Amino acid sequence: MPHDTPLIATVVAGLGLAFVFGTIAQRFRVPPLVGYLLAGVAVGPFTPGFVADQALATELAELGIILLMFGVGLHFSLNDLLSVRKIAVPGAVAQIAVATLMGLGLTLLMGWTVGAGLVFGLALSVASTVVLLRALQERRLMDTERGKIAVGWLIVEDLAMVLALVLFPAVASFQGGGDGAALVSDPLATRFGLGLTGVLVLTLIKIAVFIALMLVVGRRLIPWVLHYIAHTGSRELFRLTVLAIALCIAFGATKLFGVSLALGAFFAGMMLRESPLSQRAAQETLPLRDAFAVLFFVSVGMLFDPLSVVREPWPFAATLFVIVVGKSLAALLIVALFRHPMATALMISASLAQIGEFSFILAELGVALNLLPKAGRDLILAGAIFSIMLNPLVFAVVDWLTSRLDKPQAASPTAATSEPIPVTALQDHTILVGYGRVGSIVGDALHQRNAPFLAVEASDDMVAKLKQRGIEALMGNAARASVLRATNPTGARSLVIAIPEAFEAGQIVEQARAANADIQIIARAHSDAEVDHLKGLGADIVIMGEREIARGMIEELDRRHAAVATQHAPAAREDSAA
Numbered sequence: 339m340p341h342d343t344p345l346i347a348t349v350v351a352g353l354g355l356a357f358v359f360g361t362i363a364q365r366f367r368v369p370p371l372v373g374y375l376l377a378g379v380a381v382g383p384f385t386p387g388f389v390a391d392q393a394l395a396t397e398l399a400e401l402g403i404i405l406l407m408f409g410v411g412l413h414f415s416l417n418d419l420l421s422v423r424k425i426a427v428p429g430a431v432a433q434i435a436v437a438t439l440m441g442l443g444l445t446l447l448m449g450w451t452v453g454a455g456l457v458f459g460l461a462l463s464v465a466s467t468v469v470l471l472r473a474l475q476e477r478r479l480m481d482t483e484r485g486k487i488a489v490g491w492l493i494v495e496d497l498a499m500v501l502a503l504v505l506f507p508a509v510a511s512f513q514g515g516g517d518g519a520a521l522v523s524d525p526l527a528t529r530f531g532l533g534l535t536g537v538l539v540l541t542l543i544k545i546a547v548f549i550a551l552m553l554v555v556g557r558r559l560i561p562w563v564l565h566y567i568a569h570t571g572s573r574e575l576f577r578l579t580v581l582a583i584a585l586c587i588a589f590g591a592t593k594l595f596g597v598s599l600a601l602g603a604f605f606a607g608m609m610l611r612e613s614p615l616s617q618r619a620a621q622e623t624l625p626l627r628d629a630f631a632v633l634f635f636v637s638v639g640m641l642f643d644p645l646s647v648v649r650e651p652w653p654f655a656a657t658l659f660v661i662v663v664g665k666s667l668a669a670l671l672i673v674a675l676f677r678h679p680m681a682t683a684l685m686i687s688a689s690l691a692q693i694g695e696f697s698f699i700l701a702e703l704g705v706a707l708n709l710l711p712k713a714g715r716d717l718i719l720a721g722a723i724f725s726i727m728l729n730p731l732v733f734a735v736v737d738w739l740t741s742r743l744d745k746p747q748a749a750s751p752t753a754a755t756s757e758p759i760p761v762t763a764l765q766d767h768t769i770l771v772g773y774g775r776v777g778s779i780v781g782d783a784l785h786q787r788n789a790p791f792l793a794v795e796a797s798d799d800m801v802a803k804l805k806q807r808g809i810e811a812l813m814g815n816a817a818r819a820s821v822l823r824a825t826n827p828t829g830a831r832s833l834v835i836a837i838p839e840a841f842e843a844g845q846i847v848e849q850a851r852a853a854n855a856d857i858q859i860i861a862r863a864h865s866d867a868e869v870d871h872l873k874g875l876g877a878d879i880v881i882m883g884e885r886e887i888a889r890g891m892i893e894e895l896d897r898r899h900a901a902v903a904t905q906h907a908p909a910a911r912e913d914s915a916a
């Protein structure tokens with residue numbers, strides 16, 4: 339090799355193998371993330387062949403977390419966050435307590451110290467941001483009440499972890515175990531020789547100052563900067579600004595205020611949300627976000643030593659049980675106690691039934707402080723990779739359970755994943771998928787004409803609005819078989835797919851065509867390739883947005899031309915007469 343390029347090698351090996359394994363996984367109808375994890379195992383130090391740089395992979399994964407949380411912030415208002423606090427705060431705290439106790443019990447059985455048990459238990463209690471957010475996004479649950487509760491819950495867990503990370507070294511140093519004092523990361527705390535309470539109070543103050551600063555200064559300054567840049571008219575600069583804002587605030591929050599990168603990015607996004615440019619900002623970061631999220635899974639796979647599972651099968655099984663079953667049951671009980679519907683409780687438990695990045699950080703710190711034996715870290719890593727792999731399965735079980743359990747619940751608008759959703763009574767109707775910029779115009783026209791139709795929308799706010807107006811609406815991702823079935827495609831006359839995403843639109847076309855050979859399918863596309871794709875799957879008519887815009891423009895030109903021509907027409911005739 340001409341020169342050493344570990345960063346390039348890690349990115350290339352990570353993304354390249356993730357692509358190969360992800361495609362194979364998809365082919366076998368296994369979620370691609372399983373492929374990404376296996377790609378990580380393949381380039382990890384525990385399998386033969388090429389070994390990527392572990393530290394670099396982890397840092398790259400952190401970038402993914404920043405971008406993901408920034409994107410979530412862009413969707414979240416402060417009111418959203420406050421509206422779920424009543425359940426998210428006690429829920430997360432109680433779940434952390436229960437999971438920690440279970441972990442502690444397990445370690446005591448194995449003869450470890452209480453300190454080790456607490457670190458181990460805490461590590462099992464926090465869910466991975468990336469896994470949870472991806473699961474929510476995939477199911478289009480982010481805009482639903484349950485999605486909001488889950489995100490709020492995650493934020494509370496995140497805050498708890500920030501506290502745990504600063505407290506561990508302090509606790510270790512007071513216990514006299516290890517070199518805790520040297521690892522107290524806070525220079526202020528060491529300088530003033532703060533005790534346990536002091537460190538805790540200092541951390542809380544720093545978090546509060548960060549949040550206050552964001553709310554008071556950030557809220558005005560960040561949108562202002564973005565607007566200013568948008569007016570320069572440079573798309574490149576706009577993209578750069580969005581990225582710079584997300585990364586700088588996340589990094590600054592960590593370095594200056596001891597807040598986690600994820601939390602910093604979340605607040606940066608939330609401050610931008612009020613800006614009308616937030617939608618565009620979200621789109622600009624999407625491709626990067628997805629690429630780095632893949633690297634997150636690769637980096638998790640790299641940490642995993644497959645032999646560790648064989649070495650200690652029983653402790654491993656017990657750990658996995660605590661993560662997947664124990665934690666879920668705790669969350670389920672708590673949410674149910676708050677009288678939320680069973681479907682909500684199940685969905686939230688499923689999304690939290692895994693562990694990830696925070697657990698690794700806690701485990702590393704625990705080992706460095708001599709609080710946790712190395713075997714504990716191995717168990718945590720193995721538990722993480724298997725719980726992440728099992729997560730899609732857990733969701734499938736939840737879907738199935740929801741369908742068994744409370745059938746009346748399924749009629750509620752929030753029942754996105756419940757199967758079966760009651761099928762509409764409409765016959766010979768129109769199914770309208772998406773009620774955004776395009777769908778709302780179509781829907782309003784149908785409504786005015788009193789035509790029988792049913793709208794399917796992923797945003798529960800929109801569904802609530804439609805229901806208020808007396809329009810039949812179904813909440814959920816129309817590409818999901820259970821949702822589409824509830825629209826009665828077999829008895830419908832036409833299907834209008836007014837969503838911008840052609841892959842999802844394709845899935846809808848395919849299923850509807852299979853259910854009804856005669857249904858008229860009109861779909862929306864943005865390129866010739868998409869038009870071909872949708873027609874190939876069975877759409878009758880595909881309207882390409884860009885072409886219609888061009889037509890509108892030509893029409894305007896013609897109209898104007900005609901007007902000018904008639905204005906000048908008499909003069910022209912006179913000219914020619916002369």
Ligand code: AMP
Binds near residue numbers: 777795800815836
């Ligand atoms: P627009 O691009 O403004 O026409 O908005 C598209 C609308 O479709 C948004 O309101 C989305 O919430 C909605 N939407 C997008 N994908 C789906 C889907 N798979 N199922 C149901 N609604 C969707």
